Amino acid sequence: xxxxxxxxxxxxxxxxxxxxxxxxxxxxxxxxxxxxxxxxxxxxxxxxxxxxxxxxxxxxxxxxxxxxxxxxxxxxxxxxxxxxxxxxxxxxxxxxxxxxxxxxxxxxxxxxxxxxxxxxxxxxxxxxxxxxxxxxxxxxxxxxxxxxxxxxxxxxxxxxxxxxxxxxxxxxxxxxxxxxxxxxxxxxxxxxxxxxxxxxxxxxxxxxxxxxxxxxxxxxxxxxxxxxxxxxxxxxxxxxxxxxxxxxxxxxxxxxxxxxxxxxxxxxxxxxxxxxxxxxxxxxxxxxxxxxxxxxxxxxxxxxxxxxxxxxxxxxxxxxxxxxxxxxxxxxxxxxxxxxxxxxxxxxxxxxxxxxxxxxxxxxxxxxxxxxxxxxxxxxxxxxxxxxxxxxxxxxxxxxxxxxxxxxxxxxxxxxxxxxxxxxxxxxxxxxxxxx
Amino acid sequence: xxxxxxxxxxxxxxxxxxxxxxxxxxxxxxxxxxxxxxxxxxxxxxxxxxxxxxxxxxxxxxxxxxxxxxxxxxxxxxxxxxxxxxxxxxxxxxxxxxxxxxxxxxxxxxxxxxxxxxxxxxxxxxxxxxxxxxxxxxxxxxxxxxxxxxxxxxxxxxxxxxxxxxxxxxxxxxxxxxxxxxxxxxxxxxxxxxxxxxxxxxxxxxxxxxxxxxxxxxxxxxxxxxxxxxxxxxxxxxxxxxxxxxxxxxxxxxxxxxxxxxxxxxxxxxxxxxxxxxxxxxxxxxxxxxxxxxxxxxxxxxxxxxxxxxxxxxxxxxxxxxxxxxxxxxxxxxxxxxxxxxxxxxxxxxxxxxxxxxxxxxxxxxxxxxxxxxxxxx
Ligand SMILES: [Zn+2]
Ligand SMILES: [Zn+2]
Ligand SMILES: [Zn+2]
Ligand SMILES: [Zn+2]
Numbered sequence: 155x156x157x158x159x160x161x162x163x164x165x166x167x168x169x170x171x172x173x174x175x176x177x178x179x180x181x182x183x184x185x186x187x188x189x190x191x192x193x194x195x196x197x198x199x200x201x202x203x204x205x206x207x208x209x210x211x212x213x214x215x216x217x218x219x220x221x222x223x224x225x226x227x228x229x230x231x232x233x234x235x236x237x238x239x240x241x242x243x244x245x246x247x248x249x250x251x252x253x254x255x256x257x258x259x260x261x262x263x264x265x266x267x268x269x270x271x272x273x274x275x276x277x278x279x280x281x282x283x284x285x286x287x288x289x290x291x292x293x294x295x296x297x298x299x300x301x302x303x304x305x306x307x308x309x310x311x312x313x314x315x316x317x318x319x320x321x322x323x324x325x326x327x328x329x330x331x332x333x334x335x336x337x338x339x340x341x342x343x344x345x346x347x348x349x350x351x352x353x354x355x356x357x358x359x360x361x362x363x364x365x366x367x368x369x370x371x372x373x374x375x376x377x378x379x380x381x382x383x384x385x386x387x388x389x390x391x392x393x394x395x396x397x398x399x400x401x402x403x404x405x406x407x408x409x410x411x412x413x414x415x416x417x418x419x420x421x422x423x424x425x426x427x428x429x430x431x432x433x434x435x436x437x438x439x440x441x442x443x444x445x446x447x448x449x450x451x452x453x454x455x456x457x458x459x460x461x462x463x464x465x466x467x468x469x470x471x472x473x474x475x476x477x478x479x480x481x482x483x484x485x486x487x488x489x490x491x492x493x494x495x496x497x498x499x500x501x502x503x504x505x506x507x508x509x510x511x512x513x514x515x516x517x518x519x520x521x522x523x524x525x526x527x528x529x530x531x532x533x534x535x536x537x538x539x540x541x542x543x544x545x546x547x548x549x550x551x552x553x554x555x556x557x558x559x560x561x562x563x564x565x566x567x568x569x570x571x572x573x574x575x576x577x578x579x580x581x582x583x584x585x586x587x588x589x590x
Numbered sequence: 591x592x593x594x595x596x597x598x599x600x601x602x603x604x605x606x607x608x609x610x611x612x613x614x615x616x617x618x619x620x621x622x623x624x625x626x627x628x629x630x631x632x633x634x635x636x637x638x639x640x641x642x643x644x645x646x647x648x649x650x651x652x653x654x655x656x657x658x659x660x661x662x663x664x665x666x667x668x669x670x671x672x673x674x675x676x677x678x679x680x681x682x683x684x685x686x687x688x689x690x691x692x693x694x695x696x697x698x699x700x701x702x703x704x705x706x707x708x709x710x711x712x713x714x715x716x717x718x719x720x721x722x723x724x725x726x727x728x729x730x731x732x733x734x735x736x737x738x739x740x741x742x743x744x745x746x747x748x749x750x751x752x753x754x755x756x757x758x759x760x761x762x763x764x765x766x767x768x769x770x771x772x773x774x775x776x777x778x779x780x781x782x783x784x785x786x787x788x789x790x791x792x793x794x795x796x797x798x799x800x801x802x803x804x805x806x807x808x809x810x811x812x813x814x815x816x817x818x819x820x821x822x823x824x825x826x827x828x829x830x831x832x833x834x835x836x837x838x839x840x841x842x843x844x845x846x847x848x849x850x851x852x853x854x855x856x857x858x859x860x861x862x863x864x865x866x867x868x869x870x871x872x873x874x875x876x877x878x879x880x881x882x883x884x885x886x887x888x889x890x891x892x893x894x895x896x897x898x899x900x901x902x903x904x905x906x907x908x909x910x911x912x913x914x915x916x917x918x919x920x921x922x923x924x925x926x927x928x929x930x931x932x933x934x935x936x937x938x939x940x941x942x943x944x945x946x947x948x949x950x951x952x953x954x955x956x957x958x959x960x961x962x963x964x965x966x967x968x
Contacts, residue, residue: 418880432817
């Protein structure tokens with residue numbers, strides 16, 4: 155057999171092609187793949203004007219492949235294109251014994267490798283409870299609710315403490331596509347719309363208080379990057395990352411959507427990007443989204459950024475796999491039966507109604523009024539952006555503190571309650587007073 | 591699934607008539623054969639509200655086109671509407687509408703297409719107007735300046751090429767089975783619309799079940815046509831200038847399949863292909879197209895979570911086409927209205943190649959169609 159001529163790289167046409175690019179199956183050499191991957195993220199950053207010169211950016215770092223690649227690429231691009239950014243790493247320690255040990259070690263090494271300051275904040279500091287303490291208190295069942303709710307706010311709270319107004323996360327194209335399909339399956343258009351948006355800043359509800367953690371901008375520079383390419387990039391750049399697996403299995407809708415995305419990618423490699431595109435277009439068709447805005451409609455959604463569902467156990471709600479679907483099925487079937495019988499029974503998704511709540515001010519009472527200030531209020535306890543009067547974290551904290559008499563005596567929103575929570579927020583405010 | 595025969599159901603009487611033994615469970619209700627048939631009939635006929643006798647002007651027959659594919663869905667629809675028409679004329683001596691049943695024969699490009707001779711059996715059982723139209727007729731029916739026609743005239747084909755040559759050359763130019771599975775139904779729809787117009791029909795009655803509409807929702811999303819979702823599942827005016835109706839929209843696929851055997855007499859002898867039971871999900875490991883993938887997915891979800899399937903359709907139905915979008919330019923292939931000139935795969939956030947406009951607006955293809963036909967038509 156005559157020696158076959160090696161396939162040449164489709165870009166430089168010089169080197170031998172060694173990489174089959176997952177996104178479009180083009181054949182590239184290693185240096186060209188690295189360059190094209192970085193250039194595409196640069197393109198995403200510039201075409202969406204994600205950053206401005208002098209901005210301080212916190213990279214949500216878990217030690218996993220996505221955030222490690224994000225840190226590495228941002229460092230490279232910041233130097234190559236002179237973005238003028240101040241990049242810092244921010245890690246959250248949930249306080250699960252042993253769980254973060256290896257990943258936090260990885261982040262510490264990354265901090266040295268990339269010469270970026272690193273802050274690790276524990277749930278203990280942010281909420282007064284570690285996850286282990288939560289589990290001890292509420293048992294294994296149901297702790298996912300806490301994990302998810304706490305985690306969603308942790309980066310914002312942490313960033314506020316560092317005086318950083320902008321957090322970037324490693325969400326990639328696979329994550330976004332998965333969330334689009336998941337929210338179609340769950341029938342949640344506002345969240346679908348929100349998840350497709352590259353920037354999900356929560357508008358400051360009332361004051362322009364710079365120390366408040368209600369006005370943290372979040373963005374996803376890897377939004378259009380394929381997970382497989384992120385892995386390839388990490389591999390070829392010899393990046394030091396830790397293969398984290400969420401210790402909780404994803405809930406049924408996300409698991410279902412994830413499996414679909416993997417199968418779709420197998421059938422048509424562009425499908426991940428195509429789902430993202432569909433999601434962006436659908437966001438403009440969601441009732442109430444004003445598509446004349448520059449953001450393309452996605453950011454006028456009524457879901458606060460921080461209430462956005464994230465991967466892993468973030469949305470598991472403490473139910474076992476399949477339980478989530480069965481629960482929704484029962485609920486929908488009841489609605490259908492009621493509609494069928496033309497009963498005036500309206501069964502809507504049960505909202506956690508709190509006994510002590512005063513009459514909610516227009517919140518949910520006049521659903522058709524697109525008044526964002528009313529829908530996106532602030533938590534009356536911690537000031538966090540929330541669609542409810544008290545944010546989910548505070549509701550959960552209240553429950554925890556209530557059930558632990560040695561720590562907490564009062565459950566009403568009195569001075570003491572506020573002190574504990576202010577302990578976190580004021581602490582952040584103080585920390586944030588440093589150089590801006 | 592068809593008829594359930596597990597013991598705990600067989601012993602239970604029908605939940606509705608409280609008399610006959612139940613033969614299957616429909617959304618947690620054990621039903622007997624009669625009550626099940628009535629359940630499906632009612633769901634379908636309810637959707638035909640606007641075609642009741644009292645809405646028809648005397649002496650003026652409203653015609654609607656019913657595409658027949660010899661699949662489960664279109665056969666059940668024909669069976670139920672035939673029943674509805676009989677009931678109408680028994681009660682009032684006239685009917686609210688009449689049916690034009692059209693079978694599109696795609697045998698020139700699809701070897702698994704049903705034999706046109708099958709139509710005879712259907713015709714004997716349900717006396718209506720029938721027609722068999724070969725798929726390639728599309729090339730003769732379209733106006734000469736139709737963008738699809740212009741685009742489809744491959745330059746390397748001699749001017750003497752027949753319409754069969756043209757359609758074969760188009761389909762063989764599609765490299766993936768996903769693309770073929772995507773384009774074939776679009777051509778079929780386009781031809782049915784032309785037939786409906788020519789025959790003076792005021793609308794088309796599609797057989798899509800709840801399950802099929804959910805499949806379409808996710809597969810159009812996966813193919814990059816999320817922008818057009820409202821048009822794919824809504825009853826009423828379509829971008830093709832004729833109203834579309836989906837009378838089976840409240841019935842699950844598995845219920846239609848069960849109906850085939852439970853109807854009196856059964857419809858099984860009229861069904862073509864791997865329709866009846868079991869074979870549907872067995873090939874899931876070797877799925878080759880996006881449509882098949884979604885079909886298998888929803889047929890499994892439908893088993894235990896029928897309301898979730900229905901909720902997907904309801905959710906997609908909440909997407910709103912803005913008024914200004916109705917006048918938007920249409921895609922040359924799928925005919926969906928594309929707003930803001932967002933044709934082609936370039937010029938959006940996920941496109942990293944600035945200045946590459948090769949398959950841009952000039953192709954006249956929407957994002958999704960540009961994926962199916964990467965080099966543009968011709
Ligand atoms: Zn190269
Ligand atoms: Zn709060
Ligand atoms: Zn009965
Ligand atoms: Zn199209």
